[in-house]
């Protein structure tokens with residue numbers, strides 16, 4: 001196998017999403033040193049662009065070196081100490097992962113569980129906080145990629161505002177595809193991943209920490225259990241000291257820089273509208289063909305991630321494999337209880353375009369009648 005043998009694919013799964021030629025080209029820029037003043041200037045601009053995207057003034061905003069899960073882990077290892085209580089909303093794979101990571105930090109985890117495919121009722125989260133007012137954090141997944149559900153955040157943000165409990169939000173699939181308003185909603189730590197709506201290859205996890213979260217981290221009793229993800233140490237590289245911590249993934253940061261440029265040129269509102277419009281169109285067209293939406297109610301469906309079951313009880317795995325083998329199109333299968341039951345179709349970043357939907361539907365219309 002040689003790289004040149006790899007054949008073209010259209011990435012319409014839950015990530016990675018298609019990367020635009022412009023971003024691929026940016027990655028081919030000559031590698032600089034991580035302490036080179038030119039690179040540090042670029043990194044400062046990236047962090048400023050991320051602040052705009054997150055809707056925050058937080059000084060501590062940067063890309064974690066690692067995928068979205070590294071962002072999740074960075075949030076939890078920095079905030080939690082053994083014996084802390086963590087409240088976690090669970091209604092899909094990524095809420096389950098948050099709870100597991102929090103447990104591994106020695107926290108007592110209180111889960112608020114709901115049906116996969118439905119958002120959690122905000123009042124239940126507020127009630128859980130009332131029962132555990134001393135909880136260190138409350139964590140929610142904004143866009144649950146395993147089910148295609150959007151979780152409302154505002155009511156919980158308001159309830160936590162005047163408490164000691166920090167609000168942690170997973171925006172891996174929402175950032176750059178729909179509004180994530182960290183400061184307005186009152187989120188303390190928010191992380192994302194580059195390979196979903198940002199349209200950058202996997203490998204970076206943008207993250208932001210509020211000043212109140214940083215105060216809490218500085219006054220920890222125990223050192224952060226992960227040296228690599230310790231934000232106190234990383235801050236020494238991001239700040240004026242420019243102290244070496246670990247080597248930044250230079251060329252991925254070029255890609256993120258270029259993506260932030262693309263987003264600035266398109267405009268955030270236009271970008272959100274584009275994701276909304278193509279997502280709605282795909283969902284309508286699939287329903288016309290007898291696919292059934294997995295997520296509901298309709299206003300809770302994510303436009304950038306469509307979860308559907310196939311018409312006529314077809315074997316989703318067989319049809320999905322034919323889309324890949326015969327048409328070069330990747331869509332995702334279900335996870336957990338939804339495994340073998342649904343498709344998850346991502347229209348994210350560079351993939352959120354009408355010609356992409358045309359190509360997908362043409363392939364579906366060929367493959368489905370023969371399956």
Ligand SMILES: *Cc1c(COP(=O)(O)O)cnc(C)c1O
Pocket residue numbers: 015067068069070072094141143144145146170171172173193195202
């Ligand atoms: C994809 C995803 C993650 C994990 O990201 P990786 O890049 O796979 O590590 C976490 N949370 C959500 C909501 C995701 O969609």
